[in-house]
Amino acid sequence: MRDGATLSFVRQDLVSERSAPVKTTGFIGFLRVRLFNSVTNILVTIVCALLLWVLLVPTIKFLLINAVWIGTDRSACLAENAGHVVGACWPFVHAKFGQFVYGFYPESERWRANLTFIIAALLLIPLLIPRLPAKGLNASLLFLAFPIVAFFLLHGGGLEGFAVSWISALLSGFNDSVGEGGRKLAVAGEAVAVIGPLLWAAGKLVVGISTAISWVLAPLEWLRIEIHSSGRPVWTDLLLTTAIVSALVFVLGGGARAGWRSLIASLATFAGVGLLIAVMGLDRGGLPVVDSRLWGGLLITLVVSVTGIVASMPIGIGLALGRRSTIPLIRTFSIVFIEFWRGVPLITVLFFATYMLPLFVPTGFTIDGLMRALIGISLFAGAYQAEVIRGGLMAIPRGQSEAASALGLSWWKTTALIVMPQALRHVIPGIVNSFIGLFKDTSLVSIVALFDLLGSLRASFSDPLWATPSTLFTGFALTGTIYFAFCFGMSRYSLFVERRLSAHQRN
Known part of the structure; x- marks a missing residue:
């Protein structure tokens, strides 16, 4: 009783248990919710299971169960010698x-390819992991330094010069090709009746431009000859390239006011290049050429x-x-x-x-x-x-x-x-x-x-x-x-x- 009022009803027995909720977690829940929750999904699941059975079972039999694992020649992978239907021939x-x-x-040089794979993996894996630091340095090594190292590891050979020699040879060769083309054009113009004078004039103009360019390139060509006549052309060219590039970087970076950091970075880069040349012996011919x-x-x-x-x-x-x-x-x-x-x-x-x-x-x-x-x-x-x-x-x-x-x-x-x-x-x-x-x-x-x-x-x-x-x-x-x-x-x-x-x- 409470405040003089009587209770009209008091339950004398326990409430019956409710049915357990449908399980939606775990493996059973995954099957119920994702694969068998409707008639359509049940049919799709059955069809997919049949397709997997038709495809996977023969594949597993071919690759693993009926496969031949040991042998020295084709005879090991023949059905009459194996005594059963032969699958994959892993020998x-x-x-x-x-x-x-x-x-x-060459088999004796395959260590170079293996070393290239290892270096690539060591540089790539840290770049793919977001939490590891020094991403800028890692990317620079992978995309700038590694291609050069990989080339000399895989191809072999050495250096006969550096940037100054390469640029001089490339420009001189291109200019010679232009001059030769102009001379051929002039000769062709002499043999043509109608537009011959125009071709001849165009050829002479090209030859004149090529000659003028050759005068401009003469100091660069002289510098290349002097580099190759020195006792150590690779190091001479590297020092000259370092001086020219570092000076340009210093001036463009702000000069004495703000260019010191760029200068130090340039010198450090070329120091790394020199170390790489010395370690790989590129100034002495490098590895055998493949x-x-x-x-x-x-x-x-x-x-x-x-x-x-x-x-x-x-x-x-x-x-x-x-x-x-x-x-x-x-x-x-x-x-x-x-x-x-x-x-x-x-x-x-x-x-x-x-x-x-x-x-x-x-x-x-x-x-x-x-x-x-x-x-x-x-x-x-x-x-x-x-x-x-x-x-x-x-x-x-x-x-x-x-x-x-x-x-x-x-x-x-x-x-x-x-x-x-x-x-x-x-x-x-x-x-x-x-x-x-x-x-x-x-x-x-x-x-x-x-x-x-x-x-x-x-x-x-x-x-x-x-x-x-x-x-x-x-x-x-x-x-x-x-x-x-x-x-x-x-x-x-x-x-x-x-x-x-x-x-x-x-x-």
Whole structure:
């Protein structure tokens, strides 16, 4: 009782237990919520399970259960010798693995390729981990110093001079080619009746310009001769280049008022270059030369794809900015360049770079076959990257640039610090998609006599010692796994970068 009032009802028994709630967590919850929550999902799940059964079971049997793991020749991978249906012939992979990775690179020199892989991994992994410090120094070493080290490690050879000698030789050779062309034009003009005088006059004009340029280049040519006549041309040229470049950096950096920091950075850079030359013995001939025609396998695939990826980004950024430029000449050049390279198949680009590019270089100046392919692929990929990046630039509101201008920032600072970082963040999926496509398109270099991973695989099929019915499928299973591992790794890392930068959100 309470306050004189009586209770009208008092429950005498316990309330019955309620049914347990539907479990939505754990493995059972995942099955219930994601796979069997509706009739449609149940049917789709059953169909997918059947497809996986049809595809995965034979694949596992071929790669693992029915595979042959030990053998020295094709006889081990024949059904009559194995006593069962033969799947993958892994002894073939073991015997040809060196060819798949290095191509025809000399076996005694493959340590150089291994060292290159190790250095690349040691420089790349810290750059991909956001929390590690010194990203600027790491990127400088990876994108500036490492390509030079990798070239001399893989190709070998040494230096006969440095920047002053190289520039002098290049300009002199180009000028000689121009003068020779002018003389041929003048001779052709003497043999033509109608427009002969015009051709003759144009040829003489070109020869005169070439002669004037040769007078201007005479001091530089004399300096090159003096450098090579010295006892140690590499070090003499390096010291001279260091003095010239450091002086220019000091003056352009502000002189005695603010140029000391730039001067110290320049001197430190050239000191590092000198240390590298001394350690690798580049002034004494360097390592034995391995012609690029002997490179192959995964080595060529990585060299071509990494070079194309790294070189295409600055090319794409420059072309994207050029296409949006208000200067008609720059905008027209960028549009023509992009549309030309996007309108030509990559196979045509490779043929042009391999067989026609040497016709456009100065007389006596040769370009390695691999270098020609790298130039063509970089320009081709850069044109595609330009359109991807331009899409990101168009997504940035004009108010961003206007606000930066109101704060007094120049166009360069506005682009580098405000516009471009946001634009690249918006197009990360497109950029990585282009990277993945370029990595797979490296297989096309085999048409210009460069044996990439697939080219080395096809070359290995011609070995009669391993000619079996399962050899072909084993090789393609291996290369497919390698391609998938690299492409899947790039895809997953791009998703990590997107989540970290919140690329899907508009701030």
